[in-house]
Amino acid sequence: MKLMVFDVGGTDIKYSVMDESLERENMGSVPTPQDTRENFFKALKDIFDQFKDEVDGVAMSLPGFIDSKKGRCNGGGWLKYNQGMSIGPELSEYLGAPVHLANDGKAAALAELKRGSLVGCENAAVYIIGTGIGGGLIINGEIVNGKHFTAGELSLLHTNFDKWTDPDCMTGLNCSYRSLIKMYIKEAGLAEDTKLNGKEFFDILKSGNEIADRVLDEYAMLNAKNILNLNYLLDFEKVAIGGGISRQPVLIERINAAVDKLCKEADETYGFSLPRPEIVLCSYLSDANMVGAYLYYQHDMK
Numbered sequence: 001m002k003l004m005v006f007d008v009g010g011t012d013i014k015y016s017v018m019d020e021s022l023e024r025e026n027m028g029s030v031p032t033p034q035d036t037r038e039n040f041f042k043a044l045k046d047i048f049d050q051f052k053d054e055v056d057g058v059a060m061s062l063p064g065f066i067d068s069k070k071g072r073c074n075g076g077g078w079l080k081y082n083q084g085m086s087i088g089p090e091l092s093e094y095l096g097a098p099v100h101l102a103n104d105g106k107a108a109a110l111a112e113l114k115r116g117s118l119v120g121c122e123n124a125a126v127y128i129i130g131t132g133i134g135g136g137l138i139i140n141g142e143i144v145n146g147k148h149f150t151a152g153e154l155s156l157l158h159t160n161f162d163k164w165t166d167p168d169c170m171t172g173l174n175c176s177y178r179s180l181i182k183m184y185i186k187e188a189g190l191a192e193d194t195k196l197n198g199k200e201f202f203d204i205l206k207s208g209n210e211i212a213d214r215v216l217d218e219y220a221m222l223n224a225k226n227i228l229n230l231n232y233l234l235d236f237e238k239v240a241i242g243g244g245i246s247r248q249p250v251l252i253e254r255i256n257a258a259v260d261k262l263c264k265e266a267d268e269t270y271g272f273s274l275p276r277p278e279i280v281l282c283s284y285l286s287d288a289n290m291v292g293a294y295l296y297y298q299h300d301m302k
Helices: 037-051 088-095 104-115 177-187 198-206 210-234 249-270 285-300
Strands: 003-008 012-018 024-031 057-062 099-103 124-129 133-139 238-242 278-281
Touching (some): 003 104, 003 285, 012 285, 037 088, 057 285, 099 104, 104 124, 104 133, 104 238, 124 210, 133 210, 177 210, 198 210, 210 238, 238 249, 238 285, 249 278
Parallel strands (some): 003 057, 057 099
Antiparallel strands (some): 003 012
């Protein structure tokens, strides 16, 4: 079975044609429309129409509180025009093909649990660094959805109880890759409107830039604190880091170093620290959402 697979993010829509061996071909990406659902649907159709004679259906991962059975986005996510909307049935009619939706973080978690870095885990999580922070929780070997499909919405975690309504104190903003860029621009004294992407930041880092090095340590510590807070609650065996930025090995190295430092400080302060999870790369890196979307379709659309 071949499927057209979409990974809808806040910035880009990635796509590929995928078969049962999870081999991907015709991969590409287009900017995610930011204005209307009509333009969102049109962007999907423009891609789908190129491959519609090759595929049996459409598997899609996207942000938000996704009810996969009804094909509905109940809320949340970066794409406001999808909130509270039925998407799957309408898109299926529009494209003339079966459509299955899955939350992006849960799709990544399923990919890693079934075929990737989390195979065999009972309690684990994926932590996807992108426009926000995607999350997928695995408890007792199963993906956790929650009554309202909101389990694993790590972007909504607050990091400062004294500033509950400040969006800059939410994980989705202060731990996203955009936050890393924003931190560097500020520390380097650059103009606020400076254009810089993740690859350019890591190129600066590799050149030996001390400011970039310090900023990456600070950024890794923010993520390490979030991961440990989750671990205190759920006692993970592993946490798999994904998203485009995860392709930089130094990021995982710094997050692991920050976790070690926090655990050591806890031990010195309190006389003990809880077991820490193994922090690893997602096997599928930034493609985990697409692989998981395929696996969800394969399971749910039998």
